[in-house]
Amino acid sequence: MGVTSKNKLSNILRFLPQGIHNIIMKILLFILIRRNPQVSLRLKDINGKIFLLEAVDINKKYFLKIDNSMIKVLSKGVENPDVLIKGSFSTFAGFLLNRIDPDEAFFNRDLQIESGLEFALYLKNVLGNLRG
Amino acid sequence: MGSWEDRKLKKVELCAPAGNLPSLKAAVDSGADAVYLGFSGPTNLRNFPGLNFVLNEVEEGIKYAHRKNKKIYLTVNSYPQKEELKRSFEAIDCGYQLEVDALIVSDLALLGYAREKYSDLRLHVSVQAGISNYQSIEFYKRNFNIKRVVLPRILTTEEIKELKENTDIELEVFGLGLLCINCEGRCFLSSYLTSESINTYGACSPPYFVKFTETDKLRVRIGDTLINEYDKGKAISYPTPCKGVYYNKSTRKLGASIQDPQSLNILKIMPQIIESGIDALKIEGRQRSKTYTQKVTTYYRKALDRYYENPLDFKIQEKWFVELTKSFEGLNFAYGCYLKK
Numbered sequence: 001m002g003v004t005s006k007n008k009l010s011n012i013l014r015f016l017p018q019g020i021h022n023i024i025m026k027i028l029l030f031i032l033i034r035r036n037p038q039v040s041l042r043l044k045d046i047n048g049k050i051f052l053l054e055a056v057d058i059n060k061k062y063f064l065k066i067d068n069s070m071i072k073v074l075s076k077g078v079e080n081p082d083v084l085i086k087g088s089f090s091t092f093a094g095f096l097l098n099r100i101d102p103d104e105a106f107f108n109r110d111l112q113i114e115s116g117l118e119f120a121l122y123l124k125n126v127l128g129n130l131r132g
Numbered sequence: 133m134g135s136w137e138d139r140k141l142k143k144v145e146l147c148a149p150a151g152n153l154p155s156l157k158a159a160v161d162s163g164a165d166a167v168y169l170g171f172s173g174p175t176n177l178r179n180f181p182g183l184n185f186v187l188n189e190v191e192e193g194i195k196y197a198h199r200k201n202k203k204i205y206l207t208v209n210s211y212p213q214k215e216e217l218k219r220s221f222e223a224i225d226c227g228y229q230l231e232v233d234a235l236i237v238s239d240l241a242l243l244g245y246a247r248e249k250y251s252d253l254r255l256h257v258s259v260q261a262g263i264s265n266y267q268s269i270e271f272y273k274r275n276f277n278i279k280r281v282v283l284p285r286i287l288t289t290e291e292i293k294e295l296k297e298n299t300d301i302e303l304e305v306f307g308l309g310l311l312c313i314n315c316e317g318r319c320f321l322s323s324y325l326t327s328e329s330i331n332t333y334g335a336c337s338p339p340y341f342v343k344f345t346e347t348d349k350l351r352v353r354i355g356d357t358l359i360n361e362y363d364k365g366k367a368i369s370y371p372t373p374c375k376g377v378y379y380n381k382s383t384r385k386l387g388a389s390i391q392d393p394q395s396l397n398i399l400k401i402m403p404q405i406i407e408s409g410i411d412a413l414k415i416e417g418r419q420r421s422k423t424y425t426q427k428v429t430t431y432y433r434k435a436l437d438r439y440y441e442n443p444l445d446f447k448i449q450e451k452w453f454v455e456l457t458k459s460f461e462g463l464n465f466a467y468g469c470y471l472k473k
Contacts, residue, residue, distance in 0.1 A: 038189070042182060098154065101423040104459050108367050118181060118340040125182030128421050129152045 006090070013089055014058040019075070021060050026073045029064075032096065032130055033071060042126045043069045049119050050074070052081040055089040062092075066123075083116030083123070098130055143440055145412040147205070147304065148429045151183045151419055156193040156204075158426040163433025166203035168236060169193065170418065174216055175223040176207040177260065178418040179334030191230055203233035207418075209258035211239045211317070211331045221245055228253055236282065238317060243276045256280040256304070260317040260331070264291075266298040273301055280304055282414065284316050285396065285468045289408040296409030305405065307398045308428055309416025310461040311468055312336075313374045313391050321373040321390075325354045337372050369393030370461035395462035398470060399453055402435050403446045405470060424459055431456055 013021070033040050046066045053062040063074035063081065091110050094100030102124050105111040113120045148164035150156035159167045170176030172184040185193065194204045206227035212220045220242055227235055228250045235253055237243050238260035246253055257263060257272050259282040272278045280302035283292065287305075296303060313319060322336045323329040330336040343353045352360045352371050359376030362368050369375050375393040379386050396416075398405050405413070413436070415428050431452040439446050457465055 045182070098422055101421045101427075101459060103420050103424065103461065107369065107461060108458070109365050112346065113344060114346060117342050117344065121339045122181035124421075125151065125180060125419075128183075129154060131154050 010058055010089065013055075013060070018060060021062065022073045022075055025062050025064075028096065029071045029073065036130050039126055039129050040069045042129065043071070046119055046122050046126075049083065049116075050078055050081040051083040051085065051116075051119070051123065052077070053092055054084065054086045055092060056086050057088040057090075060089070081116075083120045084114040085111060085120055086114060087111040095124075096127065096130070098128075142411075144406050144410060144436060145304075146429070146432055146436055147412050147414045148425060148432075149415055149418040149420070150193070150425060151178060151180075152185070152422070153189045153193055154422040155418075155420075155425040157196055158422045159429050160197050160200055160202045162426050162429035163437075164202060164429050166205055166233070166412070167193070167197060168205040168207050168414075168418070170207040170209075171223050171226070173219065174210055174332070174334040175212070175220045176209050177330065177334050178207075179210075179338075180419050181339065183419060187226060187230075190226070190232075194230055194232065205234045205236050205256065206232040207236045207258070208242060209236055209238045209260045210334045211260070212242070213332055216332070217241065224250075234279070243272070243278075247276045254279050256282060256302075258282055258317075259284055259306070262315065262317045266295050269295070269299045269301050273299070280411065282306075285311065286473075287469060288473060289404050289470050292408040292410060302411035303409065304412035304414055305410050306396060306468075307402075307405065307413045307415060307432065308456065309396055310370055311391070311394050311396050311466060312372070319374075322354075325357050325359075325373050342371050367463060369463050375462075392464075392466075393462040394464055394466040395457075395460035396468045397453070397456055397460075397465045398467060399431070399435055399448055399456060401467055401470065402439055402448075403443060406436075406439060406443075420459075427455060427459060 043066050049066050051064045061077060063077050065072045065074055087110055091100060091105050095102050102111060145165040147166045147168055148159035150159055150167050150169045156167050170178060170184050172186060173179060197204045208220050208223045224235060224246050234256050235246055236256045236258045237246060238258035246255060255276055255278045257278050262284045263269055263281050264284055264286055269281050282304045285306055317331060319330060326338060326341040328338050337354050341355050345351045350362045351358055354373060374390045377386055378389040380389045415432060417424055435448050
């Protein structure tokens with residue numbers, strides 16, 4: 001994707017309300033987990049944990065809760081999530097779609113883990129099992 | 133070492149890492165000859181949360197690899213203490229039943245168990261055993277009928293050549309990955325800061341001890357010990373005690389007193405490495421993603437093929453090197469001890 005079209009997409013994503021973002025994220029995660037039941041099995045060890053993914057370039061926040069071995073998107077945020085990860089929207093998307101190496105993004109500071117490294121690493125490793 | 137024609141017939145095997153099934157398949161499809169993996173838990177040295185294989189995944193991975201005539205090696209290379217020994221024995225049993233192509237082991241009890249129970253199981257000695265002379269290799273051969281040794285990263289190519297001239301055991305060396313302080317199996321730095329030893333727990337600086345705090349600078353702590361701080365936005369290295377920045381009493385300066393955070397990458401000196409007589413080349417990184425495995429395996433496969441096409445005029449594309457550098461866990465590249473100590 002060229003720089004201009006990337007900027008256009010960023011502008012559209014920034015303009016969309018958080019509620020729409022949450023719905024899109026819900027659908028994406030639902031499809032991914034449904035196609036990869038082995039991922040769901042591995043999530044049980046972090047049941048109850050809340051992750052905040054903050055897409056800083058489009059100013060959006062996604063609160064994800066591991067609930068009953070599923071990843072649920074919370075419509076309302078919480079004050080102290082267990083994990084806070086910051087990055088650009090395209091980095092998060094690339095990670096979920098298995099197109100970006102999250103470690104490389106982390107060491108190059110495209111992803112920043114501000115709290116809960118252990119659980120962040122757990123989620124990264126579990127999502128590494130996604131087969132598309 | 134044999135003639136060039138002999139060596140051309142038996143090409144160096146490319147061993148790629150896999151921490152999950154998608155990575156295993158990516159490694160196979162990207163040109164690895166063998167893939168090494170481990171079970172979830174402390175039986176091997178990549179015991180990270182959520183990483184590694186369960187039984188049915190190993191089974192599926194072996195079927196996938198064998199269909200494409202590739203090999204799967206099972207890593208059981210921690211040094212289990214009494215309470216964990218049974219788990220490592222079970223890992224060996226499972227590996228044998230699933231028909232892995234070799235077992236990578238370091239602990240003598242595990243080597244003895246595997247040899248006595250499964251006489252036809254191919255055994256490789258892990259880098260964790262720190263074997264660096266041919267007398268040791270012969271000891272393992274005599275007592276456990278091992279077929280391969282993964283050498284520690286402390287030898288020059290000349291020393292590897294000398295080893296090869298004195299043994300018929302296969303030699304495997306590391307080509308790519310984060311350099312550590314090269315005392316594999318004997319490193320206790322992580323224990324000092326976390327009370328967990330890499331040799332028994334299976335991970336250096338377990339993640340629940342690592343904390344990143346970002347204010348004016350990014351500060352990295354292991355336990356309560358500050359090991360590094362970085363300016364905002366600057367690339368960082370893998371947080372381990374040996375890569376920490378400490379105050380050096382003799383120089384009175386802060387610096388990487390134990391080791392610079394460097395990553396090994398032998399891509400540009402591949403001919404020297406191959407011509408030292410090695411049998412296999414290992415890429416490190418079972419903790420990394422499928423994207424990483426795919427990338428590093430692809431470039432190493434291309435470089436190996438290019439070498440065998442024309443060993444006297446070996447050239448790599450600069451792009452391969454640049455792309456590999458981007459994936460480093462260290463901040464710059466090094467040849468380790470291969471060219472000089």
